[in-house]
Amino acid sequence: MENMPDKKFPLSKDSLEALARRFPTPFYLYDEQAIRANARAINAAFSCFDGFFEHFAVKATPNPAILRILRDEGFGADCSSLMELMLAERAGITGEKVMFTSNETPQAEFRKAAAAGAVINLDDITQLDTLEKALGALSALLSFRYNPGARKLGNAIIGNPLEAKYGLTHEQLFDAFKTARQRGTRRFALHTMVASNELDINYHIETAKLLFQTALEIKSELDIELEFINLGGGVGIPYKPEQNPIAWTALAEGVRRQFDSILVPAGLGNIKLRAEWGRAITGPYGYLISRAIAKKNIYKNYIGLDACMADLMRPALYGAYHHITVAGKEDAPPAETYDVVGGLCENNDKFAIDRRLPAIKTGETDGDLLVIHDAGAHGRAMGFNYNGKLRCGEILLRPSGEAVQIRRPETPEDYFATLI
Numbered sequence: 063m064e065n066m067p068d069k070k071f072p073l074s075k076d077s078l079e080a081l082a083r084r085f086p087t088p089f090y091l092y093d094e095q096a097i098r099a100n101a102r103a104i105n106a107a108f109s110c111f112d113g114f115f116e117h118f119a120v121k122a123t124p125n126p127a128i129l130r131i132l133r134d135e136g137f138g139a140d141c142s143s144l145m146e147l148m149l150a151e152r153a154g155i156t157g158e159k160v161m162f163t164s165n166e167t168p169q170a171e172f173r174k175a176a177a178a179g180a181v182i183n184l185d186d187i188t189q190l191d192t193l194e195k196a197l198g199a200l201s202a203l204l205s206f207r208y209n210p211g212a213r214k215l216g217n218a219i220i221g222n223p224l225e226a227k228y229g230l231t232h233e234q235l236f237d238a239f240k241t242a243r244q245r246g247t248r249r250f251a252l253h254t255m256v257a258s259n260e261l262d263i264n265y266h267i268e269t270a271k272l273l274f275q276t277a278l279e280i281k282s283e284l285d286i287e288l289e290f291i292n293l294g295g296g297v298g299i300p301y302k303p304e305q306n307p308i309a310w311t312a313l314a315e316g317v318r319r320q321f322d323s324i325l326v327p328a329g330l331g332n333i334k335l336r337a338e339w340g341r342a343i344t345g346p347y348g349y350l351i352s353r354a355i356a357k358k359n360i361y362k363n364y365i366g367l368d369a370c371m372a373d374l375m376r377p378a379l380y381g382a383y384h385h386i387t388v389a390g391k392e393d394a395p396p397a398e399t400y401d402v403v404g405g406l407c408e409n410n411d412k413f414a415i416d417r418r419l420p421a422i423k424t425g426e427t428d429g430d431l432l433v434i435h436d437a438g439a440h441g442r443a444m445g446f447n448y449n450g451k452l453r454c455g456e457i458l459l460r461p462s463g464e465a466v467q468i469r470r471p472e473t474p475e476d477y478f479a480t481l482i
């Protein structure tokens with residue numbers, strides 16, 4: 063791995079130092095140009111599907127400035143809570159461009175989703191009653207989240223569908239469509255989400271195939287023709303330098319082949335394709351920037367950052383790998399082995415364990431700046447306040463090179479604001 067080319071970062075050390083003088087570390091930095099290029103590549107790859115539509119999973123990067131960029135590129139939003147619906151609204155993403163995929167949903171959230179005109183995607187057959195109570199009647203358009211159970215093998219993060227809390231069983235799915243039609247729903251859609259961070263395109267193509275076959279069964283058993291099929295999220299990103307990014311064109315072509323062999327011959331070629339990827343949209347284009355402020359040599363060698371797992375939880379939560387580079391030392395030999403840690407009173411507050419890195423200079427003002435890569439999705443979003451840590455801010459690097467703050471860091475006043 064030491065011979066691997068390092069991951070890209072859009073700023074030189076000098077530019078990053080200048081930025082860190084304007085905005086104290088730690089902070090997240092998002093590369094707008096790269097996010098836009100990625101969105102365009104995805105839309106181009108899937109242009110083989112007439113009316114293809116991506117609902118960006120808001121939970122991945124819940125900042126309206128990011129959502130507006132994606133809206134601009136033609137994406138909608140996938141929301142699963144009241145606040146996420148409000149974030150989409152703030153970003154000007156409205157109506158059926160919003161998909162509401164929640165679980166254990168309070169009635170008030172269904173009312174908000176309906177008021178926003180969002181596509182409601184039910185997670186359970188009992189939600190038909192909850193929704194009817196909330197709205198007085200079922201919505202004209204309804205989607206259902208399918209849990210294929212043993213019909214589909216799971217992946218590492220979401221796990222085996224039989225053990226996953228989400229979705230309706232195969233039998234319930236058919237009951238739900240039938241019941242919804244009896245109670246007035248006229249437009250129908252099908253959804254699933256069976257994987258997370260999956261880089262194997264064949265896995266996603268197999269998921270599409272399963273959904274297409276299910277659409278066929280729904281047509282033949284219930285005479286219901288789906289309006290669209292939502293492939294869900296779950297496309298992975300190459301966190302490790304030796305991994306390769308998903309080949310969007312190959313994925314789209316693979317899904318298209320299934321579509322052409324299953325749906326088109328059955329006269330169901332009008333069904334539209336949707337997706338709700340989050341990680342793969344913004345993940346590689348966001349970075350957590352932090353300064354190395356302390357060094358400690360005991361039984362192991364530690365580098366202490368001014369960021370901690372309250373800013374980026376994935377390594378502690380999943381043992382996830384996040385690549386780290388040292389600004390200005392991208393080509394320096396990885397001469398040292400460090401645990402790179404934050405300051406929480408939690409021994410799993412470690413961004414990297416036994417990581418080979420160039421010798422790192424530490425200091426509150428003159429320490430090296432570390433770039434933690436692939437933090438653009440499920441990064442700042444998972445932040446928390448344990449140990450009284452204040453969550454960091456977010457900076458957007460515009461295509462012009464201008465950097466703007468799109469979320470300020472939290473202050474003690476924010477922390478005290480909810481205390482009575």
Ligand SMILES: *Cc1c(COP(=O)(O)O)cnc(C)c1O
Pocket residue numbers: 119121122140163255257258259294295296297338339340341342439
């Ligand atoms: C988390 C989630 C997504 C996005 O998942 P990614 O792995 O970020 O692509 C999409 N849909 C639902 C319902 C989710 O829970």
